[in-house]
Amino acid sequence: MTDISENVDTVEITVNGKAIAAKKGEMVIAATDRAGEHIPRFCYHPRMAPVGMCRQCLVEIDTGRGPMLQPSCMVPVAPGMVVDTESETTKRAQEGILELLLANHPLDCPVCDKGGECPLQDQAFSHGPGESRYVEEKRHYEKPIDISPLVKLDRERCILCDRCTRFADEVAGDALIHFVERGNATQVMTYPDEPFSSHFSGNTVQICPVGALTATPYRFKARPWDLEQVDSTCTSCSVGCRISVHSSRDRVLRFQGVDDDDVNWGWLCDRGRFNFESVHADVRVGDPLIRTAPDRLEPTSWSGAMAITADLISAALASAGAESVAVLGGARGTNEDAWAWASLADAIGVERRDAQLDDGLPAGILGMPRATIRDAASAATVVLVAPDLKEEMPILHLRLRHAAVEGNTRIIEFSPTGSGLTKHAWRSIRTPVGATSATVAATLADPEVAAQLASGPVVIVAGRMNLAESADQVMASVQALTAAVPTATVLPALRRGNVVGALMAGLRPKTDDADARSILAAAAQGEIEVLVLVGADPLADLPDADLAHRGLAGAKRVISLDGHLSASSTEFADVVLPAAVMAEKSGTTTNIEGRVSTVTQKVTVHGTARPDWMVAVELASALGHDLGVSSVDDITARLAGAGAVAGSIWQGSVPPGQPVSVGTSAPNGYDMRLVLSRVLYDGAVSTRSSASIAALIGPGGVSMHPLDMEQLGVVAADEVRLSTDRGSIVLGVCPDERLDRGTVWIPIGQNSEDPRLLVGGGAVTDIRIERV
Amino acid sequence: MARFNDANLTTAHEIIARYPRPKSALIPLLHLAQEQNGYVTDEAMRQIAELVGVTPAEVLGTGSFYEMFRFEPTGRYLINICGTMSCALMGARELLHAAERSLGIHAGGTTPDGLFTLHQAECQAACTEAPCLQVNYRYRFKMTPEGVEQLIDDLRAGKLDDEIPPHGTLARVRQHIPSDRAVGAVDPDDVVGPPAWIPVTVEGAGS
Ligand code: SF4
Ligand code: SF4
Ligand code: FES
Numbered sequence: 001m002t003d004i005s006e007n008v009d010t011v012e013i014t015v016n017g018k019a020i021a022a023k024k025g026e027m028v029i030a031a032t033d034r035a036g037e038h039i040p041r042f043c044y045h046p047r048m049a050p051v052g053m054c055r056q057c058l059v060e061i062d063t064g065r066g067p068m069l070q071p072s073c074m075v076p077v078a079p080g081m082v083v084d085t086e087s088e089t090t091k092r093a094q095e096g097i098l099e100l101l102l103a104n105h106p107l108d109c110p111v112c113d114k115g116g117e118c119p120l121q122d123q124a125f126s127h128g129p130g131e132s133r134y135v136e137e138k139r140h141y142e143k144p145i146d147i148s149p150l151v152k153l154d155r156e157r158c159i160l161c162d163r164c165t166r167f168a169d170e171v172a173g174d175a176l177i178h179f180v181e182r183g184n185a186t187q188v189m190t191y192p193d194e195p196f197s198s199h200f201s202g203n204t205v206q207i208c209p210v211g212a213l214t215a216t217p218y219r220f221k222a223r224p225w226d227l228e229q230v231d232s233t234c235t236s237c238s239v240g241c242r243i244s245v246h247s248s249r250d251r252v253l254r255f256q257g258v259d260d261d262d263v264n265w266g267w268l269c270d271r272g273r274f275n276f277e278s279v280h281a282d283v284r285v286g287d288p289l290i291r292t293a294p295d296r297l298e299p300t301s302w303s304g305a306m307a308i309t310a311d312l313i314s315a316a317l318a319s320a321g322a323e324s325v326a327v328l329g330g331a332r333g334t335n336e337d338a339w340a341w342a343s344l345a346d347a348i349g350v351e352r353r354d355a356q357l358d359d360g361l362p363a364g365i366l367g368m369p370r371a372t373i374r375d376a377a378s379a380a381t382v383v384l385v386a387p388d389l390k391e392e393m394p395i396l397h398l399r400l401r402h403a404a405v406e407g408n409t410r411i412i413e414f415s416p417t418g419s420g421l422t423k424h425a426w427r428s429i430r431t432p433v434g435a436t437s438a439t440v441a442a443t444l445a446d447p448e449v450a451a452q453l454a455s456g457p458v459v460i461v462a463g464r465m466n467l468a469e470s471a472d473q474v475m476a477s478v479q480a481l482t483a484a485v486p487t488a489t490v491l492p493a494l495r496r497g498n499v500v501g502a503l504m505a506g507l508r509p510k511t512d513d514a515d516a517r518s519i520l521a522a523a524a525q526g527e528i529e530v531l532v533l534v535g536a537d538p539l540a541d542l543p544d545a546d547l548a549h550r551g552l553a554g555a556k557r558v559i560s561l562d563g564h565l566s567a568s569s570t571e572f573a574d575v576v577l578p579a580a581v582m583a584e585k586s587g588t589t590t591n592i593e594g595r596v597s598t599v600t601q602k603v604t605v606h607g608t609a610r611p612d613w614m615v616a617v618e619l620a621s622a623l624g625h626d627l628g629v630s631s632v633d634d635i636t637a638r639l640a641g642a643g644a645v646a647g648s649i650w651q652g653s654v655p656p657g658q659p660v661s662v663g664t665s666a667p668n669g670y671d672m673r674l675v676l677s678r679v680l681y682d683g684a685v686s687t688r689s690s691a692s693i694a695a696l697i698g699p700g701g702v703s704m705h706p707l708d709m710e711q712l713g714v715v716a717a718d719e720v721r722l723s724t725d726r727g728s729i730v731l732g733v734c735p736d737e738r739l740d741r742g743t744v745w746i747p748i749g750q751n752s753e754d755p756r757l758l759v760g761g762g763a764v765t766d767i768r769i770e771r772v
Numbered sequence: 773m774a775r776f777n778d779a780n781l782t783t784a785h786e787i788i789a790r791y792p793r794p795k796s797a798l799i800p801l802l803h804l805a806q807e808q809n810g811y812v813t814d815e816a817m818r819q820i821a822e823l824v825g826v827t828p829a830e831v832l833g834t835g836s837f838y839e840m841f842r843f844e845p846t847g848r849y850l851i852n853i854c855g856t857m858s859c860a861l862m863g864a865r866e867l868l869h870a871a872e873r874s875l876g877i878h879a880g881g882t883t884p885d886g887l888f889t890l891h892q893a894e895c896q897a898a899c900t901e902a903p904c905l906q907v908n909y910r911y912r913f914k915m916t917p918e919g920v921e922q923l924i925d926d927l928r929a930g931k932l933d934d935e936i937p938p939h940g941t942l943a944r945v946r947q948h949i950p951s952d953r954a955v956g957a958v959d960p961d962d963v964v965g966p967p968a969w970i971p972v973t974v975e976g977a978g979s
């Protein structure tokens with residue numbers, strides 16, 4: 001992967017008679033690109049190391065020894081260099097290469113997804129000879145073969161440019177595809193029975209310069225010339241990758257990555273790329289629903305539903321005060337949505353609100369000195385006190401991987417399980433559950449670590465590494481780190497789409513006991529009259545599943561503003577208001593850095609769905625408050641006044657949390673400690689309602705150290721019973737040597753019994769394991 | 773057995789230790805695997821991937837580039853009959869037919885008893901001795917159809933066991949480098965002086 005933003009000295013070269021200022025060290029093709037002189041190419045990609053594989057970029061270059069044909073993607077600029085991209089010799093060479101590349105190409109453009117946006121097609125027109133002298137039979141291969149559930153490979157179309165294979169190795173670090181055989185038989189291939197199941201496989205489809213790689217979710221859905229597109233931002237996680245939303249006939253058909261130098265460098269993860277399918281999923285809510293019987297939700301009108309909602313809230317305010325109303329959620333919406341709901345809560349005096357579902361960190365993390373992704377990727381040291389970024393924030397993982405592999409960044413990782421970055425870490429330290437902060441303190445005392453931390457800028461990436469352990473351990477660790485390195489900055493690894501924007505816009509607990517846990521605990525006690533869920537599904541997301549259940553059951557009334565019919569809505573909502581989802585609404589979103597970027601509506605909303613902000617504004621007016629805004633642009637302007645300007649970092653003013661002190665939890669009578677965390681494909685609604693990636697949700701299971709398995713007398717795939725004082729489940733077991741003995745890891749949201757049933761919200765979760 | 777046997781696993785670790793980076797041992801380990809099983813099995817490639825820290829796809833990609841690695845069951849004797857120009861003019865086709873007849877297989881096939889694999893090969897750089905062939909890369913020059921039949925009979929009868937070891941064998945005596953003569957695994961970046969095996973220059977000699 002290549003960082004193209006480095007600022008370097010310039011070198012003067014001449015291109016087609018014009019003097020051009022090139023950056024020292026860059027390749028001729030990069031310089032001519034910036035100068036607007038186009039050289040045809042297939043293998044060159046500005047974000048990957050050049051290989052000179054296709055030879056299409058041959059131009060005449062004169063470095064003082066007379067003009068010579070050279071591949072412009074492999075020749076660095078030099079002072080006084082003279083380049084001719086239009087000479088007769090250049091033209092003949094480029095025509096010759098195209099004729100060769102087409103010698104074996106099937107030219108099945110009419111049935112090829114790439115037709116219409118194909119570099120081979122386009123450059124055959126612009127730089128090809130027009131006719132071929134080859135009459136021989138072309139090479140034949142079985143038409144597309146699945147190299148993964150998401151990607152198909154048509155080897156006949158492949159021009160062997162090495163883009164996909166380089167991407168897999170160099171960028172993703174998953175070299176699961178490779179050239180095999182040689183000469184005329186060379187082909188891209190996986191190892192037998194080992195599919196290209198990279199979290200980043202979709203990028204190869206986007207960068208393949210021909211239709212050799214196609215994405216199963218998009219195949220034969222549209223022709224490029226039928227597609228309309230707008231730029232937007234992925235909100236599947238909070239990295240905030242820039243995307244282009246493509247639609248045809250009012251349906252979203254694909255997302256493509258857009259190169260943003262600060263964030264995603266053009267890449268997307270497969271979850272972000274392919275969950276567009278959820279926009280048109282069957283489980284979308286199209287009309288307001290009200291509960292008419294315990295197991296029955298019936299459609300009603302917006303006016304009816306809003307009147308009921310307003311009545312419920314005003315009755316609650318009148319009878320039991322603002323304490324009895326709570327708002328949970330907001331992290332799936334835009335900044336505007338969050339602002340409107342926070343303003344509504346302010347207007348009616350509701351303090352109980354939280355955009356997180358007890359699965360992140362206290363909002364105070366946003367009050368610490370903040371780092372950008374670029375800061376992290378150029379720091380001398382990155383300290384990870386975070387979940388596996390490859391699973392939760394995949395593109396941040398790519399950026400940090402690049403920093404560690406190709407830059408000078410050293411990673412110090414604290415993790416109970418290890419992660420995708422472990423093999424690139426300078427130090428990877430297993431933190432025993434319940435002793436994270438003690439382990440961090442002990443590591444800081446290591447003189448080598450201290451010297452490393454003193455050697456240059458330090459960025460701490462902080463997130464909830466274990467959902468079965470209290471967030472205090474992470475907060476205390478971060479505080480210990482910032483105390484040891486006062487200049488360190490923090491990049492919060494909070495996962496859900498716009499969680500940072502929602503917290504900053506005001507959907508954060510006003511007091512310590514107003515967070516999601518406290519709200520649901522209060523609800524379970526019968527203290528909450530009206531619980532409003534703004535795109536939140538505690539039943540599916542709260543680590544303590546039992547509390548979620550008791551809270552929702554205990555709340556007198558539950559109002560759910562929901563894009564997809566969630567478990568919480570289906571089971572507990574009295575009123576369900578249909579919400580617009582991403583690609584159906586415009587506004588801004590905020591990523592982990594605090595970077596504000598735009599999201600853009602591309603398709604008409606499903607049914608009568610409305611954006612969250614609109615519901616808040618109307619509800620406010622029904623309750624007798626004027627929020628003073630009547631369009632999303634009004635809110636965007638208000639937010640801009642508060643520093644949330646698209647394209648820049650929103651500093652905001654979240655107070656840093658109180659110092660946290662934690663002890664080390666002594667084990668109880670149970671013998672194992674639980675780590676719960678997320679994997680890329682989990683039960684999240686956008687994943688579950690996108691058929692292509694929903695199929696990739698794993699079977700689930702519990703991982704433990706092979707020696708612990710031996711002691712228990714079980715082998716891989718045996719079933720074991722896990723129990724805590726909360727509950728008991730049965731899971732298949734698999735060995736994992738990365739774990740410490742005594743620690744077990746279970747991914748949540750998989751197709752297994754729900755491990756959240758084991759969690760009670762204590763400092764740690766001790767469990768007992770028996771064979772069944 | 774498809775994965776390395778215990779002795780070869782020890783050898784594999786020895787080979788890996790010779791290089792500053794484990795990945796450099798990839799091709800020597802492919803040879804070792806081919807020596808053990810007569811060809812490179814899928815399981816062996818997986819094991820090599822684990823041993824040197826790459827993906828199995830990278831092992832296959834690297835290995836399949838080289839003609840002399842075989843990825844399918846291969847006979848104890850691999851007979852490559854040259855079919856390129858000089859040999860073709862001097863009767864290579866007859867050699868191939870003779871071999872096909874006496875083995876009962878077509879070029880590309882392996883006999884059911886697993887003794888012979890027959891191939892038509894490209895120029896073997898012995899054009900002056902055309903037509904020629906190789907058995908496990910041991911030459912037979914200026915061959916005749918009768919000579920091919922005789923060769924096959926002799927191989928079958930085990931008469932050539934001394935000269936021609938089974939396919940995949942690199943050497944019958946494995947070289948062991950005593951540690952005092954070994955350069956050791958030095959990372960190229962760490963090399964300062966000349967390599968240990970270059971004789972020390974006599975001081976004061978020449979200028
Ligand atoms: S599949 Fe596409 S990207 Fe990969 S080598 Fe072939 S042409 Fe290039
Ligand atoms: S890393 Fe996050 S923001 Fe980027 S594409 Fe994936 S889900 Fe979307
Ligand atoms: S673009 Fe330069 S060789 Fe392919």
Ligand code: FES
Pocket residue numbers: 854855856857858859860894895896897898899902904
């Ligand atoms: S043609 Fe047969 S060895 Fe050269």
